[in-house]
Amino acid sequence: MATDFKSIPVIDISPLLAKFDDPNMAEDLGVCEVVKKLGQACREAGFFYVKGHSIPDSLIREVRNITHQFFYLPCEEKLKIKMSAATAYRGYQEVGENITKGVPDRHEAIDCYRELKHGMYGDLGKPMEGSNLWPANPPNFKLLMEEYIDMCADLSRKIMQGIALALGGSSNEFEGDIAGDPFWVMRLIGYPEISNADGHDKAENDIGCGAHTDYGLLTLVNQDDDITALQVRNHSGEWIWAPPIPGTFVCNIGDMLKILSNGLYESTLHRVVNNSPKYRVCIAYFYEPNFDAAIEPLDICIKRTGGSKKLERAVYGEHLVGKVTTNFKY
Ligand SMILES: N=C(N)NCCCC[C@H](N)C(=O)O
Ligand SMILES: O=C(O)CCC(=O)C(=O)O
Numbered sequence: 040m041a042t043d044f045k046s047i048p049v050i051d052i053s054p055l056l057a058k059f060d061d062p063n064m065a066e067d068l069g070v071c072e073v074v075k076k077l078g079q080a081c082r083e084a085g086f087f088y089v090k091g092h093s094i095p096d097s098l099i100r101e102v103r104n105i106t107h108q109f110f111y112l113p114c115e116e117k118l119k120i121k122m123s124a125a126t127a128y129r130g131y132q133e134v135g136e137n138i139t140k141g142v143p144d145r146h147e148a149i150d151c152y153r154e155l156k157h158g159m160y161g162d163l164g165k166p167m168e169g170s171n172l173w174p175a176n177p178p179n180f181k182l183l184m185e186e187y188i189d190m191c192a193d194l195s196r197k198i199m200q201g202i203a204l205a206l207g208g209s210s211n212e213f214e215g216d217i218a219g220d221p222f223w224v225m226r227l228i229g230y231p232e233i234s235n236a237d238g239h240d241k242a243e244n245d246i247g248c249g250a251h252t253d254y255g256l257l258t259l260v261n262q263d264d265d266i267t268a269l270q271v272r273n274h275s276g277e278w279i280w281a282p283p284i285p286g287t288f289v290c291n292i293g294d295m296l297k298i299l300s301n302g303l304y305e306s307t308l309h310r311v312v313n314n315s316p317k318y319r320v321c322i323a324y325f326y327e328p329n330f331d332a333a334i335e336p337l338d339i340c341i342k343r344t345g346g347s348k349k350l351e352r353a354v355y356g357e358h359l360v361g362k363v364t365t366n367f368k369y
Protein backbone atom coordinates (compact mmCIF):
# COMPACT_ATOMS: atom_id res chain seq x y z
CA MET A 40 0.00 0.00 0.00
CA ALA A 41 1.56 3.30 -1.11
CA THR A 42 2.36 5.90 1.54
CA ASP A 43 2.65 9.62 0.90
CA PHE A 44 6.31 9.26 -0.07
CA LYS A 45 7.95 12.42 -1.41
CA SER A 46 10.92 10.84 -3.13
CA ILE A 47 11.97 7.47 -4.46
CA PRO A 48 14.77 5.57 -2.72
CA VAL A 49 18.03 4.58 -4.40
CA ILE A 50 19.24 1.07 -3.59
CA ASP A 51 22.72 -0.27 -4.27
CA ILE A 52 22.02 -3.91 -5.13
CA SER A 53 25.63 -5.04 -5.67
CA PRO A 54 25.71 -7.15 -2.44
CA LEU A 55 22.64 -9.05 -3.69
CA LEU A 56 24.13 -9.66 -7.14
CA ALA A 57 27.35 -10.94 -5.59
CA LYS A 58 25.44 -13.74 -3.81
CA PHE A 59 22.68 -14.64 -6.27
CA ASP A 60 23.81 -18.26 -6.70
CA ASP A 61 24.73 -18.83 -3.05
CA PRO A 62 22.18 -21.14 -1.38
CA ASN A 63 22.82 -19.32 1.90
CA MET A 64 22.37 -15.85 0.45
CA ALA A 65 19.59 -15.05 2.92
CA GLU A 66 22.10 -15.20 5.78
CA ASP A 67 24.55 -12.77 4.22
CA LEU A 68 24.57 -9.40 5.99
CA GLY A 69 25.01 -7.40 2.79
CA VAL A 70 22.12 -9.26 1.15
CA CYS A 71 19.93 -8.72 4.25
CA GLU A 72 20.53 -5.00 4.05
CA VAL A 73 19.50 -4.87 0.36
CA VAL A 74 16.46 -7.07 1.02
CA LYS A 75 15.32 -4.77 3.82
CA LYS A 76 15.57 -1.74 1.54
CA LEU A 77 13.79 -3.50 -1.30
CA GLY A 78 10.95 -4.55 1.00
CA GLN A 79 10.50 -1.07 2.38
CA ALA A 80 10.57 0.54 -1.09
CA CYS A 81 8.07 -1.98 -2.47
CA ARG A 82 5.69 -1.44 0.46
CA GLU A 83 5.94 2.33 0.60
CA ALA A 84 6.31 3.43 -3.01
CA GLY A 85 6.24 0.47 -5.39
CA PHE A 86 9.14 2.32 -7.03
CA PHE A 87 12.89 2.42 -6.41
CA TYR A 88 16.10 3.18 -8.28
CA VAL A 89 18.79 0.50 -8.50
CA LYS A 90 22.47 1.22 -8.75
CA GLY A 91 25.35 -1.25 -8.69
CA HIS A 92 23.34 -3.35 -11.20
CA SER A 93 26.38 -4.31 -13.30
CA ILE A 94 24.89 -3.61 -16.75
CA PRO A 95 27.58 -1.59 -18.57
CA ASP A 96 26.79 2.08 -18.85
CA SER A 97 28.06 2.03 -22.44
CA LEU A 98 25.31 -0.45 -23.42
CA ILE A 99 22.63 1.50 -21.54
CA ARG A 100 23.59 4.66 -23.43
CA GLU A 101 23.92 2.92 -26.76
CA VAL A 102 20.36 1.54 -26.66
CA ARG A 103 19.11 5.07 -25.95
CA ASN A 104 21.24 6.58 -28.73
CA ILE A 105 20.12 4.08 -31.32
CA THR A 106 16.51 4.63 -30.25
CA HIS A 107 16.92 8.40 -30.70
CA GLN A 108 18.33 7.72 -34.17
CA PHE A 109 15.32 5.61 -35.12
CA PHE A 110 12.69 8.13 -34.04
CA TYR A 111 14.57 10.86 -35.91
CA LEU A 112 13.98 9.04 -39.22
CA PRO A 113 11.28 10.23 -41.63
CA CYS A 114 7.84 8.81 -41.02
CA GLU A 115 7.79 6.59 -44.12
CA GLU A 116 10.98 4.91 -42.95
CA LYS A 117 9.53 4.19 -39.50
CA LEU A 118 6.30 2.87 -41.01
CA LYS A 119 8.26 0.08 -42.71
CA ILE A 120 7.96 -1.79 -39.43
CA LYS A 121 4.41 -0.71 -38.59
CA MET A 122 2.66 -2.58 -35.80
CA SER A 123 -0.85 -4.04 -36.15
CA ALA A 124 -2.88 -6.99 -34.92
CA ALA A 125 -1.44 -8.88 -37.94
CA THR A 126 2.12 -8.39 -36.62
CA ALA A 127 1.08 -9.64 -33.18
CA TYR A 128 1.29 -6.06 -31.88
CA ARG A 129 5.02 -5.99 -32.57
CA GLY A 130 6.61 -3.01 -34.28
CA TYR A 131 6.23 0.74 -34.66
CA GLN A 132 3.28 2.87 -33.57
CA GLU A 133 2.94 6.58 -34.37
CA VAL A 134 2.33 9.40 -31.89
CA GLY A 135 -1.28 9.25 -30.72
CA GLU A 136 -1.92 5.60 -31.58
CA ASN A 137 -1.49 4.28 -28.06
CA ILE A 138 -4.51 5.00 -25.89
CA THR A 139 -4.46 5.20 -22.09
CA LYS A 140 -7.81 5.49 -20.29
CA GLY A 141 -9.45 6.64 -23.51
CA VAL A 142 -6.95 9.41 -24.29
CA PRO A 143 -4.27 9.18 -27.03
CA ASP A 144 -0.75 9.39 -25.63
CA ARG A 145 1.84 11.81 -27.02
CA HIS A 146 4.44 9.17 -27.66
CA GLU A 147 5.67 6.93 -30.46
CA ALA A 148 7.17 3.52 -29.81
CA ILE A 149 8.53 0.21 -31.00
CA ASP A 150 6.96 -2.64 -29.03
CA CYS A 151 8.69 -6.01 -28.72
CA TYR A 152 7.70 -9.16 -26.91
CA ARG A 153 9.29 -12.47 -26.20
CA GLU A 154 8.67 -14.62 -29.24
CA LEU A 155 6.20 -17.45 -28.72
CA LYS A 156 6.54 -20.72 -30.57
CA HIS A 157 3.50 -21.47 -32.70
CA GLY A 158 0.74 -23.07 -30.64
CA MET A 159 2.84 -22.91 -27.48
CA TYR A 160 0.03 -21.55 -25.32
CA GLY A 161 -2.97 -22.56 -27.44
CA ASP A 162 -5.65 -19.92 -28.00
CA LEU A 163 -4.32 -17.83 -25.13
CA GLY A 164 -1.03 -17.12 -26.92
CA LYS A 165 -2.46 -16.70 -30.46
CA PRO A 166 -2.76 -12.88 -30.53
CA MET A 167 0.91 -12.54 -29.51
CA GLU A 168 2.34 -15.15 -31.92
CA GLY A 169 4.77 -13.50 -34.30
CA SER A 170 8.30 -12.20 -34.69
CA ASN A 171 9.62 -8.87 -33.56
CA LEU A 172 10.05 -6.18 -36.21
CA TRP A 173 13.43 -4.48 -36.05
CA PRO A 174 14.61 -1.49 -38.06
CA ALA A 175 16.94 -2.49 -40.90
CA ASN A 176 19.31 0.33 -39.96
CA PRO A 177 21.68 0.54 -38.32
CA PRO A 178 22.35 -3.16 -39.05
CA ASN A 179 23.32 -3.93 -35.44
CA PHE A 180 19.97 -2.69 -34.03
CA LYS A 181 18.49 -6.14 -33.39
CA LEU A 182 21.68 -7.62 -31.94
CA LEU A 183 22.25 -4.72 -29.63
CA MET A 184 18.69 -4.86 -28.33
CA GLU A 185 18.83 -8.61 -27.86
CA GLU A 186 22.01 -8.28 -25.85
CA TYR A 187 20.30 -5.64 -23.73
CA ILE A 188 17.17 -7.77 -23.27
CA ASP A 189 19.24 -10.73 -22.05
CA MET A 190 21.00 -8.54 -19.50
CA CYS A 191 17.74 -7.03 -18.28
CA ALA A 192 16.21 -10.51 -17.89
CA ASP A 193 19.17 -11.65 -15.84
CA LEU A 194 19.14 -8.55 -13.66
CA SER A 195 15.37 -8.70 -13.13
CA ARG A 196 15.55 -12.33 -12.06
CA LYS A 197 18.14 -11.41 -9.42
CA ILE A 198 16.15 -8.43 -8.14
CA MET A 199 13.11 -10.74 -7.93
CA GLN A 200 15.18 -13.07 -5.72
CA GLY A 201 15.71 -10.15 -3.36
CA ILE A 202 12.00 -9.31 -3.46
CA ALA A 203 11.15 -12.97 -2.76
CA LEU A 204 13.27 -12.80 0.39
CA ALA A 205 11.69 -9.47 1.33
CA LEU A 206 8.26 -11.11 1.16
CA GLY A 207 9.48 -13.78 3.57
CA GLY A 208 9.82 -16.51 0.97
CA SER A 209 12.82 -18.42 -0.28
CA SER A 210 15.00 -16.77 -2.91
CA ASN A 211 13.55 -19.04 -5.60
CA GLU A 212 9.90 -18.37 -4.70
CA PHE A 213 9.18 -17.04 -8.22
CA GLU A 214 10.90 -19.84 -10.13
CA GLY A 215 8.90 -22.74 -11.58
CA ASP A 216 5.22 -22.09 -12.28
CA ILE A 217 5.27 -18.37 -11.54
CA ALA A 218 8.24 -17.07 -13.49
CA GLY A 219 10.62 -19.94 -14.18
CA ASP A 220 10.15 -19.28 -17.91
CA PRO A 221 9.41 -15.57 -17.80
CA PHE A 222 7.68 -13.64 -20.54
CA TRP A 223 9.04 -10.17 -21.30
CA VAL A 224 7.97 -6.98 -23.03
CA MET A 225 10.19 -4.16 -24.19
CA ARG A 226 9.04 -0.74 -25.34
CA LEU A 227 11.37 1.74 -27.03
CA ILE A 228 9.50 4.97 -26.47
CA GLY A 229 9.94 8.47 -27.88
CA TYR A 230 8.26 11.53 -26.36
CA PRO A 231 8.27 14.59 -28.63
CA GLU A 232 9.42 17.87 -27.14
CA ILE A 233 6.83 20.51 -26.36
CA SER A 234 6.40 22.81 -29.34
CA ASN A 235 5.14 26.39 -29.11
CA ALA A 236 5.76 27.08 -32.76
CA ASP A 237 2.11 27.39 -33.77
CA GLY A 238 0.93 29.41 -30.80
CA HIS A 239 -1.38 26.71 -29.49
CA ASP A 240 1.10 24.65 -27.59
CA LYS A 241 -0.23 22.41 -24.86
CA ALA A 242 -2.76 21.06 -27.34
CA GLU A 243 -5.31 18.38 -26.39
CA ASN A 244 -2.67 15.92 -25.26
CA ASP A 245 0.46 17.13 -23.58
CA ILE A 246 0.63 13.86 -21.65
CA GLY A 247 3.35 11.58 -23.02
CA CYS A 248 1.81 8.54 -21.37
CA GLY A 249 -1.33 8.73 -19.25
CA ALA A 250 -1.56 7.36 -15.70
CA HIS A 251 -1.31 3.58 -15.71
CA THR A 252 0.12 0.63 -13.84
CA ASP A 253 2.47 -1.90 -15.42
CA TYR A 254 1.16 -5.39 -16.04
CA GLY A 255 3.70 -7.93 -14.88
CA LEU A 256 6.25 -8.34 -12.10
CA LEU A 257 9.02 -5.76 -12.38
CA THR A 258 9.84 -2.92 -14.79
CA LEU A 259 13.33 -1.56 -15.51
CA VAL A 260 13.26 1.97 -16.92
CA ASN A 261 16.28 3.32 -18.80
CA GLN A 262 15.56 7.01 -19.33
CA ASP A 263 17.43 9.90 -20.95
CA ASP A 264 19.67 11.42 -18.32
CA ASP A 265 18.94 15.10 -19.00
CA ILE A 266 15.12 15.33 -18.87
CA THR A 267 12.75 14.84 -15.93
CA ALA A 268 9.42 13.55 -17.19
CA LEU A 269 8.32 10.45 -15.24
CA GLN A 270 5.89 11.03 -12.38
CA VAL A 271 4.74 8.59 -9.72
CA ARG A 272 1.54 9.02 -7.71
CA ASN A 273 1.72 8.75 -3.96
CA HIS A 274 -1.06 7.80 -1.58
CA SER A 275 -2.27 11.39 -1.19
CA GLY A 276 -2.56 11.71 -4.96
CA GLU A 277 0.47 13.96 -5.43
CA TRP A 278 2.65 13.40 -8.48
CA ILE A 279 6.26 12.81 -7.40
CA TRP A 280 8.94 13.30 -10.05
CA ALA A 281 11.37 10.45 -10.77
CA PRO A 282 14.28 12.43 -12.19
CA PRO A 283 17.00 10.59 -14.09
CA ILE A 284 19.91 9.50 -11.91
CA PRO A 285 22.81 8.52 -14.19
CA GLY A 286 23.94 4.93 -13.70
CA THR A 287 20.59 3.76 -12.32
CA PHE A 288 17.41 2.10 -13.53
CA VAL A 289 14.04 3.17 -12.19
CA CYS A 290 12.27 -0.02 -11.10
CA ASN A 291 8.60 -0.51 -10.35
CA ILE A 292 6.16 -3.21 -9.33
CA GLY A 293 3.61 -4.56 -11.81
CA ASP A 294 0.04 -5.85 -11.36
CA MET A 295 1.08 -9.51 -11.06
CA LEU A 296 3.44 -8.82 -8.15
CA LYS A 297 0.68 -6.85 -6.45
CA ILE A 298 -1.51 -9.97 -6.61
CA LEU A 299 1.28 -12.32 -5.48
CA SER A 300 1.96 -10.07 -2.48
CA ASN A 301 -1.78 -9.96 -1.63
CA GLY A 302 -1.65 -6.18 -1.92
CA LEU A 303 1.31 -5.73 0.41
CA TYR A 304 3.00 -4.16 -2.62
CA GLU A 305 1.17 -1.77 -4.89
CA SER A 306 1.55 -1.52 -8.65
CA THR A 307 1.84 2.24 -8.38
CA LEU A 308 0.22 4.60 -10.87
CA HIS A 309 2.67 6.61 -12.95
CA ARG A 310 2.63 8.82 -16.03
CA VAL A 311 4.99 10.71 -18.31
CA VAL A 312 4.93 14.43 -19.05
CA ASN A 313 7.71 15.75 -21.29
CA ASN A 314 7.46 19.50 -20.86
CA SER A 315 11.04 20.02 -21.99
CA PRO A 316 12.25 21.51 -25.27
CA LYS A 317 14.05 18.23 -26.01
CA TYR A 318 12.91 14.95 -27.48
CA ARG A 319 13.04 12.26 -24.76
CA VAL A 320 13.50 8.51 -25.10
CA CYS A 321 12.95 5.75 -22.60
CA ILE A 322 13.62 2.04 -22.91
CA ALA A 323 11.20 0.19 -20.66
CA TYR A 324 11.88 -3.51 -20.04
CA PHE A 325 9.08 -5.44 -18.41
CA TYR A 326 9.91 -8.69 -16.62
CA GLU A 327 6.73 -10.76 -16.53
CA PRO A 328 5.50 -14.12 -15.20
CA ASN A 329 5.30 -17.24 -17.38
CA PHE A 330 2.80 -16.43 -20.12
CA ASP A 331 0.33 -19.05 -18.87
CA ALA A 332 0.94 -18.50 -15.15
CA ALA A 333 -2.15 -18.43 -12.93
CA ILE A 334 -1.21 -15.77 -10.44
CA GLU A 335 -2.69 -15.69 -6.96
CA PRO A 336 -1.62 -14.39 -3.57
CA LEU A 337 1.26 -16.39 -2.05
CA ASP A 338 0.42 -18.12 1.24
CA ILE A 339 3.28 -16.32 2.99
CA CYS A 340 1.77 -13.01 1.88
CA ILE A 341 -1.77 -13.95 2.91
CA LYS A 342 -0.44 -14.71 6.39
CA ARG A 343 1.39 -11.39 6.52
CA THR A 344 -1.66 -9.40 5.47
CA GLY A 345 -4.28 -10.60 7.91
CA GLY A 346 -4.99 -14.15 6.76
CA SER A 347 -7.50 -13.62 3.96
CA LYS A 348 -7.10 -13.41 0.20
CA LYS A 349 -7.59 -9.82 -0.88
CA LEU A 350 -6.94 -10.14 -4.58
CA GLU A 351 -8.43 -12.28 -7.32
CA ARG A 352 -6.44 -14.81 -9.29
CA ALA A 353 -5.43 -13.74 -12.79
CA VAL A 354 -3.85 -15.55 -15.72
CA TYR A 355 -0.96 -13.32 -16.82
CA GLY A 356 -1.38 -13.96 -20.57
CA GLU A 357 -5.07 -13.02 -20.35
CA HIS A 358 -4.22 -9.82 -18.52
CA LEU A 359 -1.61 -8.91 -21.15
CA VAL A 360 -3.78 -9.77 -24.16
CA GLY A 361 -6.67 -7.80 -22.62
CA LYS A 362 -4.43 -4.73 -22.41
CA VAL A 363 -2.65 -5.10 -25.74
CA THR A 364 -5.84 -5.62 -27.74
CA THR A 365 -7.44 -2.46 -26.30
CA ASN A 366 -4.40 -0.16 -26.11
CA PHE A 367 -4.50 0.98 -29.72
CA LYS A 368 -6.84 3.07 -31.74
CA TYR A 369 -7.38 0.27 -34.29
N1 LIG B 1 3.54 -3.19 -21.17
C1 LIG B 1 3.30 -2.13 -20.43
N2 LIG B 1 3.30 -2.20 -19.14
N3 LIG B 1 3.03 -1.01 -21.03
C2 LIG B 1 2.69 0.19 -20.34
C3 LIG B 1 1.96 1.06 -21.29
C4 LIG B 1 0.96 1.89 -20.56
C5 LIG B 1 0.03 2.57 -21.51
C6 LIG B 1 -1.07 1.69 -22.02
N4 LIG B 1 -1.80 2.41 -23.00
C7 LIG B 1 -2.05 1.29 -20.89
O1 LIG B 1 -3.10 1.91 -20.77
O2 LIG B 1 -1.76 0.35 -20.19
O1 LIG C 1 8.92 6.86 -20.04
C1 LIG C 1 9.01 6.46 -18.89
O2 LIG C 1 9.80 6.96 -18.09
C2 LIG C 1 8.11 5.36 -18.35
C3 LIG C 1 7.27 4.67 -19.39
C4 LIG C 1 6.25 3.75 -18.79
O3 LIG C 1 5.78 3.96 -17.71
C5 LIG C 1 5.77 2.56 -19.53
O4 LIG C 1 6.07 2.41 -20.73
O5 LIG C 1 5.10 1.71 -18.93
Ligand SMILES: [Fe+2]
Binds near residue numbers: 251252253309
Ligand atom coordinates in the same frame (compact mmCIF):
# COMPACT_ATOMS: atom_id res chain seq x y z
FE1 LIG D 1 4.69 2.19 -17.03
